[in-house]
Amino acid sequence: MPIVTADAVILQSFPYGETSRILRLLTASHGVRSVIAKGARGARSRFGGVLESFTQGVATFYLKESRELQTLSAFELVRSRQALGSDLVRFGGASLLAELVICVTREDSHPELFEPVVDAFERLETEPADTLEAVVLGETWRLICALGFAPELEQCVECGTDIGPEDDVTFDQAAGGLRCPDCAAGAPGRRLPPRAVHALRCMTGGVPVRVGRTDGHWYLLARWLEHHVLEGASLRSLAFLSETLSDSSCAD
Secondary structure, eight states: OOEEEEEEEEEEEEEETTTEEEEEEEETTTEEEEEEETTTTSTTOTTTTOOOTTOEEEEEEEOOTTOSEEEEEEEEEEEOOGGGGSSHHHHHHHHHHHHHHHHHOOBTOOGGGHHHHHHHHHHHHHSOHHHHHHHHHHHHHHHHHHTTOOOBOSBOTTTOOBOOTTOOEEEETTTTEEEOHHHHTTOOSEEEOHHHHHHHHHHHTTOOOOOSOOHHHHHHHHHHIIIIISTTOOOHHHHHHHHHHHHHHHHO
8 A cells, every 4th residue: 555645735624533533635646635634633643733624734645546535644734824714704715715626626636726725725814804805706716717617708608709898798607608798688697897807807817806896796606606516516615604704794
């Protein structure tokens, strides 16, 4: 049984039995892996209590391809990312990205996601509070595109006409993107003003952008995930984040 050592970030961590933990790791070389850390919850654990969600490190585990659950041998801490737990929006945003990766990827798939996810976690840690919500939206769209589910935002999904910067267009979820003004007539979808199209293009391209009203953007994101990415399923972290943002808005 070979031993694998890989840069890794913990997407999910939960207790198993009385002394162990099960982790979902995103690794730089072996994609998403499920591992068990035996004895991790014991007082004298060799893991030192670092096996929490979003922690980055170097994981060593025994790999047997016929098993779904591998055995973790060691985890060398690189970054704890405790700041993500200090704020509900930061925590909710990181949880959304982690849950999305877990739901969409398979074992040993998408190792190229490692750097984008690590970069996203780092940005969520340090982003100022007044622009944090827009960053969560942007990083989620960027991950969706990296997973291969990008919407068509440059050309009309019906006729192929280029969408101009000042066009009033319709976002057709079922068709997979924007409809030009001519093709939007009588077709289903949600009208998007030019500023919303610009914001979406920036988000999917990984370009920072300020967003004023966010309700419409969260609606589009949730419907896109349900229709194209999750096949009708939902994400608990998205519901948590929506509730958190709603409570924050009411408090303001």
